[in-house]
Amino acid sequence: MAVERTLHTPEAEQLLELTREIVDKEIAPRAAEDEENSVFPRDVFTTLGRAGLLGLPYPGEYGGGDQPYEVYLQVVEELARGWLAVGLGVSVHSLSCYPLATFGGDEQKGRHLPDMLGGELLGAYCLSETSSGSDAAAMTTRAERTDDGGYRVNGAKAWITHGGHADYYTLFARTGAPDSGARGIGCLHVPAGTPGLSTAAPERKMGMRSSTTAGVILEDVELGSEALIGEPDRGFGIALAALDSGRLGIAACAVGLAQAALDAAVAYSRERRQFGSLIGDFQGLGFMLADMDTQVAASRELYLSAARLRDAGRPFGKQAAMAKLMATDTAMKVTTDAVQVFGGYGYTRDFPVERYMREAKVLQIVEGTNQVQRMVISRHLAKEA
Incomplete structure (x- = not known):
């Protein structure tokens, strides 16, 4: 399902279109089989790097894309919609680049960053x-x-x-x-x-x-x-700064996964018939889909809002924790509801929603559990008070 987006420049729109094309033609079609066989998609990261999609938020002088974080995160969301392992992999790779790109010396950056941002190094x-x-x-x-x-x-x-x-x-x-x-x-x-x-x-x-x-x-x-x-x-401060940005990457991944589950559930609700009607026409199921759509849209706006603060050079740590918390809880809820929409079929590997539900769980754990996110938010509230 196409999602309405407000982007800064025609270049950013072209990046999203390129990402969707790669996702729909090269990434999503192989996701289920490779997940089943535990195949690590190293070639995909090389492809993304050579397409200019691995270094979007980093400086152009070192091979990056000079794009706002808001744009980069929407690319991550699209990748996660097609295959969470790829979206999360790009987020983790970007996280690994952050310390050197932000705190490294000029010689270090010149030696390492071009290959890191260009996809030759993961x-x-x-x-x-x-x-x-x-x-x-x-x-x-x-x-x-x-x-x-x-x-x-x-x-x-x-x-x-x-x-x-x-x-x-x-x-x-x-x-x-x-x-x-x-x-x-x-x-x-x-x-x-x-x-x-x-x-x-x-x-x-x-x-x-x-x-x-x-x-x-x-x-x-x-x-x-x-x-x-x-x-x-002084590395702990570097780690915390990197994690604030990394949490937004996980939030974007969660929204992409939830969107994939929502798309699958809506499509199935317009195909499956029970009692002579499409199941999507039953009010109970229609309301469930409405809640799922609302939760996905709200989570997307929360991570984008935090990204705009980051791009403006303003504090965003609290908002990053809020976005990670809400988006990953939403992914868990929406993927679980998607399985319910499919009924017994949703519990089988013949449809992708059971995989989405299994994948969603880890997002509530990585880069700080959601209990830790609540601690971060509450500490910010105490300081603000």
């Missing part, structure tokens, strides 16, 4: 650990200074999207004292082929099987001083 974001998910400041992975001014890294990261497939890892590790908390964390750029870096077996997940999630293990990984992004011991 990134992963390494913050979580088995004992420090939501409490990221409690991480134990250590990056100790070496005699030559570099770093030796030991530890393990958990729940890493693209783990084992990424070409580089944006890694957060403790550079300060063990008890230094949030003030002793550094951000490091780690190429995938660095000796001592390995990945664990992929997690066996309920959904999103094409999006590989795996632990990353670091054993005496030697890095030069040029691997550090930003200032020493």
Whole structure:
């Protein structure tokens, strides 16, 4: 179903049209089979990069698209509508680019960003650990200074999207004292082929099987001083800034998935007959579809509103948390209702809505659970008071 959008420029409209064309012709047709067989779509990310869709919110001088975040997020939504693994993968890749693009030095940007934004390199974001998910400041992975001014890294990261497939890892590790908390964390750029870096077996997940999630293990990984992004011991602030933007990416993914479920439910309601009538003509089901449409539209406007604040250089952390919270709860509700619309068929793999429902659940967990989003919002309310 075509969604009415207000875009800034003809170029932005062309980007959305290009995205829809790629989604409808190349991405959506293979999604179900590749998900069934846990196929990682590395070639899709290369295609998106070469089409100019991987670096949209980043500077043109390094190969980015110079587009507002509002436009980038609508591209992510369209990708997630066709295949959530791809939409979320683009969001995670953009998240992995953010520290270097925003806090890196000119030499670092010139060396790495063109390939990162052009699709030749795919990134992963390494913050979580088995004992420090939501409490990221409690991480134990250590990056100790070496005699030559570099770093030796030991530890393990958990729940890493693209783990084992990424070409580089944006890694957060403790550079300060063990008890230094949030003030002793550094951000490091780690190429995938660095000796001592390995990945664990992929997690066996309920959904999103094409999006590989795996632990990353670091054993005496030697890095030069040029691997550090930003200032020493100031990486936690970089992580939080990246997550504010990343939460909007997850919100856009959630809206795209919910839109796909809504589209499938509406189409089925205009085909399926019971008691001599189309099921969409029954008031009970029609009202359910109306609620689904309203929730999807409201979630879209909330993430776009937060994106406009970001583009204007205004604080948007609270609004990003609100958008992530509402959009992902909406995705869970709408995909569940879509299964109900299909009835028994919705519970089978012959139709996509059962996959949508399984995929929606993870969106309430990644990049800060929705309980954490409520904490973020309530803390902002306390400060405002």
